[in-house]
Amino acid sequence: MDERVARAVEESIQQYHDVPGGLLPLLHAVQDALGFVPADAVPGIARALHLSRAEVHGVISFYHNFRGKPAARHVLQICRAESCQAMGARALEAHARMRLGIDYGGTTADGAITLEPVYCLGNCACSPSVRLDDEVHARVDAARLDELLADIGAGAAP
Amino acid sequence: MTARLFLPRDTTAVALGADRVARVLAQEAQRRGLSMDLVRNGSRGLFWLEPLLEVEQDGVRIAFGPLDVAAVPSLCDALATNPLEHPLCLGPVEDIPYLKAQQRLTFARVGRGDPLCLDTYRALNGFAGLQRALRLDSQSIVTAVIASGLRGRGGAAFPAGIKWQTVLDTPGAQKYVVCNADEGDSGTFADRLLMEADPYQLLEGMIIAGLAVGSTKGYVYLRSEYPRAREILTEAIANARVQEYLGNNICGSGKAFDVELRMGAGAYICGEETSMLDSLEGKRGMVRAKPPVPAIAGLFGQPTVVNNVLTLAAVTTVLEKGSEFYRDFGVGRSRGTLAVQLAGNIRRGGLVELAYGASLRQLVDEFGGGTYSGRAMRAIQVGGPLGAYLPESHWDIPLDYEAFAGIGAMLGHGGVVVFDDTVDMAAQARFALEFCAIESCGKCTPCRLGSVRGVEVMDRIIARESPARNIALLQDLCDTLEAGSLCALGGMTPQPVRSALAWFPEDFS
Numbered sequence: 001m002d003e004r005v006a007r008a009v010e011e012s013i014q015q016y017h018d019v020p021g022g023l024l025p026l027l028h029a030v031q032d033a034l035g036f037v038p039a040d041a042v043p044g045i046a047r048a049l050h051l052s053r054a055e056v057h058g059v060i061s062f063y064h065n066f067r068g069k070p071a072a073r074h075v076l077q078i079c080r081a082e083s084c085q086a087m088g089a090r091a092l093e094a095h096a097r098m099r100l101g102i103d104y105g106g107t108t109a110d111g112a113i114t115l116e117p118v119y120c121l122g123n124c125a126c127s128p129s130v131r132l133d134d135e136v137h138a139r140v141d142a143a144r145l146d147e148l149l150a151d152i153g154a155g156a157a158p
Numbered sequence: 159m160t161a162r163l164f165l166p167r168d169t170t171a172v173a174l175g176a177d178r179v180a181r182v183l184a185q186e187a188q189r190r191g192l193s194m195d196l197v198r199n200g201s202r203g204l205f206w207l208e209p210l211l212e213v214e215q216d217g218v219r220i221a222f223g224p225l226d227v228a229a230v231p232s233l234c235d236a237l238a239t240n241p242l243e244h245p246l247c248l249g250p251v252e253d254i255p256y257l258k259a260q261q262r263l264t265f266a267r268v269g270r271g272d273p274l275c276l277d278t279y280r281a282l283n284g285f286a287g288l289q290r291a292l293r294l295d296s297q298s299i300v301t302a303v304i305a306s307g308l309r310g311r312g313g314a315a316f317p318a319g320i321k322w323q324t325v326l327d328t329p330g331a332q333k334y335v336v337c338n339a340d341e342g343d344s345g346t347f348a349d350r351l352l353m354e355a356d357p358y359q360l361l362e363g364m365i366i367a368g369l370a371v372g373s374t375k376g377y378v379y380l381r382s383e384y385p386r387a388r389e390i391l392t393e394a395i396a397n398a399r400v401q402e403y404l405g406n407n408i409c410g411s412g413k414a415f416d417v418e419l420r421m422g423a424g425a426y427i428c429g430e431e432t433s434m435l436d437s438l439e440g441k442r443g444m445v446r447a448k449p450p451v452p453a454i455a456g457l458f459g460q461p462t463v464v465n466n467v468l469t470l471a472a473v474t475t476v477l478e479k480g481s482e483f484y485r486d487f488g489v490g491r492s493r494g495t496l497a498v499q500l501a502g503n504i505r506r507g508g509l510v511e512l513a514y515g516a517s518l519r520q521l522v523d524e525f526g527g528g529t530y531s532g533r534a535m536r537a538i539q540v541g542g543p544l545g546a547y548l549p550e551s552h553w554d555i556p557l558d559y560e561a562f563a564g565i566g567a568m569l570g571h572g573g574v575v576v577f578d579d580t581v582d583m584a585a586q587a588r589f590a591l592e593f594c595a596i597e598s599c600g601k602c603t604p605c606r607l608g609s610v611r612g613v614e615v616m617d618r619i620i621a622r623e624s625p626a627r628n629i630a631l632l633q634d635l636c637d638t639l640e641a642g643s644l645c646a647l648g649g650m651t652p653q654p655v656r657s658a659l660a661w662f663p664e665d666f667s
Contacts, residue, residue: 020458023440028421049440062442062599063423065382081344082539085589086502086577119426119543119593121383122347123170124575125205125500125507133169134385138173 001039009034009041013048023049023059027066036067070115072107074152076100077131080117083124088141092128093117095142099149112154160193161237163213164219166269167198169386170347175226176209182227183211186234194667200355202269203509204256212251212269213241214424221251250551256525260513261487263475263495264468265348268355274393276401279358285403287477291366292411299370300326303473305481307493312338312429312466313541313570313646315492315559318473320461324453325371328461333373335364336438336457339387340422340429343542345501345573348509349467353387356471357394358403361417363470365408366477367463368415376417377457379434382424391419404448426543426597430439430645431464433599444599447643454502466571468497489515492558502539502575503529512557519553522576533578537586541570543593544650546657547577547586566653583662588616594647604639605648611635612655619666629659629666 001009012029014023026045030037037060046056060066078093100108100115107114123129126138132148140148165180180196187194201208208232210223211233220241222233229246236244248254251269271278279285291299325333337360343347353360364376380388385483395417398404406414420438424429428437432446435457453619456462472494476484485493492514498521500507505527512521518538522528529535537547546567548555555561562569577586594609612635619628636652659666 020313021438021440024423024437027422028423055441058442059440063425065424082543082589083345083501083573083575085586086575086581093345118383118424119170119597120342120344120346122341122350122381123173124345124347124502124573125504125509126170126174126208129173131383136169136173136386138170 001038005034005038009021009038009044012121013045017048022052023056024063027060030059030109031066036070039068042049072111074112074133074154075114075116075131077116077121079117079119079121079123079127081120081124083120084128087127089128092130092140092142092145096145099146108153108154112152113149160195162197162214164197164199164214164269164271165209166201166355167273167386168201169350169384170205171201171208171210172386174205174208174224178227179211179225179230182230182233186230190238190239191236192234197272199271200268200273201351202251202257203265203351204254204506205388205508206506207248207254210248210251213237215241219246219251222246223248233322234421235331245376249514250309252607256506256508259525260511261495261513263484263487264352264359264471264497265356265509265511266570267359268351272409273355273357273390274397276358276397279356282553283478284358285362285409287474288362288403288409288410290477291369292409292413296326296370296372298365299477301367302481303370303476306476306484307481307488307491308469308472308476308484309492309559310466311468311472311497311571312431313568315569315594318465318469321453321465322367322370324451324465325373325461328454330461332375332460333371334457334460334462335367335371335373335376335395335633336431336434336452336462337364337376337378337470338429338431338434338464338466339378339384341381341384341467341571342426343544343571345539346383346499346542346571347501348497348499350384350387351509352467352471353384354390358398359471359474360391360467361394361398361403361471364417365403365415367465367470369413371400371461373463374414374416376415377438378393378417378419379422379438380419381422381428388419388421395419425599426593427599427645427647430647433645434464434613435462438649442599444601445647472655487513487557489513489558491561492560496557496572498557498574499525500574500576503531503535503578504576506529514558515556517554518548518555518574521557521574522553526574526576529576529578531578531580533580535576536579536581537577537583539575539577539586539654540573541568542573544568544589544646544653545570545573546653547583547661548657552661555563566657568650568653583658583665584616584620587658588613588620590651590658591616594651598647602642602644602648605644605651608635608639608648611649612651625667632659
């Protein structure tokens with residue numbers, strides 16, 4: 001474990017080890033600091049919380065949000081839920097995959113974008129929606145998505 | 159004179175460009191030497207008009223929208239001369255028919271001011287319910303909630319007062335109040351709007367719940383897909399602590415209650431109450447078998463109130479205005495108001511709060527104004543991903559829990575997702591099963607495996623392989639899911655599938 005990882009994990013453990021049911025906030029803290037939850041963080045977390053490694057791994061793998069490997073500089077989430085489907089999300093997904101040349105869970109070769117599905121951003125009155133890092137965007141069609149990607153200087157045309 | 163302007167800061171307004179408009183407006187005002195006080199309020203829920211700017215003139219708030227940055231210079235011109243002449247002027251905001259025709263109780267305060275300003279909240283009757291609750295004993299608060307007829311707004315519609323009574327009557331060393339803010343259903347955003355536009359109302363409802371059942375500790379379980387709600391709630395909780403609405407001495411009463419915000423991690427199933435409790439305990443969000451119900455053995459095994467955001471918010475109205483006032487809205491056993499959320503392919507999407515009993519058609523036509531695409535409306539899914547797809551022959555159904563249950567549908571959390579005539583109902587039925595497969599917690603076999611088998615069977619139906627035999631097989635699988643699943647995910651996934659088969663058979667043959 002490199003020093004930066006070790007420090008982030010240790011700080012998260014310090015903050016949450018005695019909070020009742022603190023494993024989720026602890027894992028969020030690790031991921032907020034590092035962008036992912038490294039596999040070699042698991043034994044230390046398990047020890048501090050008096051859990052088995054299997055239990056900690058089980059929690060990490062249960063929740064869609066926790067990543068086992070680093071994400072790209074930007075995370076693009078496309079809403080796949082019904083409200084967005086009714087407004088053309090299926091075509092938008094296809095466009096994003098083609099344009100970025102990756103599938104869900106993938107990262108572009110330049111390390112700029114990780115593509116993820118999301119089931120509802122709660123922005124359903126103005127579908128389709130995407131989330132780029134912490135910003136939600138409404139009424140996104142293929143052209144608007146290209147603009148958003150251009151704004152962050154990512155996703156060269158195929 | 160300083161002009162007072164209001165521009166929302168909630169997720170949807172910002173997703174439509176409100177922050178950009180705010181920036182350009184500030185620059186333009188500075189360039190012109192205009193003195194301007196721009197308040198970032200919450201949205202009124204008229205999302206089809208966002209970004210919606212309100213300008214206070216002689217005590218009346220004049221609305222302009224939907225704004226984009228290009229309209230800002232002409233708007234500034236108009237503000238200096240005759241605002242009512244501007245092409246985007248909508249007149250007094252409270253006279254916009256979409257808003258005026260609503261019966262706003264829970265959402266009466268949204269959009270009126272800075273959501274984080276406690277003075278604004280108090281000036282708009284905030285904490286009146288809490289002040290009344292502080293003068294009552296626990297049983298009287300619970301009795302008031304029972305008498306109001308308030309039912310859970312998360313979807314299951316269980317009588318809130320009965321749940322509270324159970325928690326009050328069950329001894330426990332540390333009882334809990336858990337707010338379910340894991341609003342995962344597609345087509346729903348009412349919880350988010352309330353948390354972003356009127357967060358103190360939720361905190362007030364939770365404090366009242368704590369006083370009612372004898373709990374000093376509350377949790378808000380918020381979904382991670384709502385970063386802005388997180389930001390606003392975090393600040394609201396901190397402000398409420400400073401002014402002693404939370405803490406060891408609520409409003410000087412000597413009574414204690416505090417709230418901790420917890421984030422989910424992208425699991426739909428954690429909206430199911432027992433799975434949420436496991437998640438709060440730091441575990442995988444696995445559904446628990448009931449009994450025992452959470453009111454008897456909930457979080458960390460203690461008696462626990464688990465209520466949706468809107469249920470807790472509604473309690474403030476019940477306490478402030480009385481049980482009878484609240485009960486007088488609605489029909490049958492559905493009392494009070496329902497926050498309908500118009501979504502999907504709809505021209506005027508947004509939040510519509512009405513007494514129960516209005517028809518679905520009234521909602522999508524009179525408020526919604528038809529489809530966004532302008533094409534014919536074909537199917538409406540009510541109640542989220544586990545709700546039925548309704549064909550036009552059922553659109554006159556009143557919004558009432560029992561009426562929906564009577565036709566094999568559900569009202570759920572009030573999400574209304576409209577589809578036009580380009581929808582392929584076989585694809586929608588397949589999606590329902592795929593969603594169940596992705597989101598199943600894996601505890602019970604019908605849901606864990608049945609959903610996967612269901613997708614396979616649907617793929618054969620879509621490929622037109624022995625359709626009659628495969629449809630019979632799918633129906634049989636739906637029976638198993640319905641009868642053999644532990645919770646609503648497996649138990650109700652058949653609803654969208656069966657409704658699509660029954661009411662849109664032409665898409666399957």
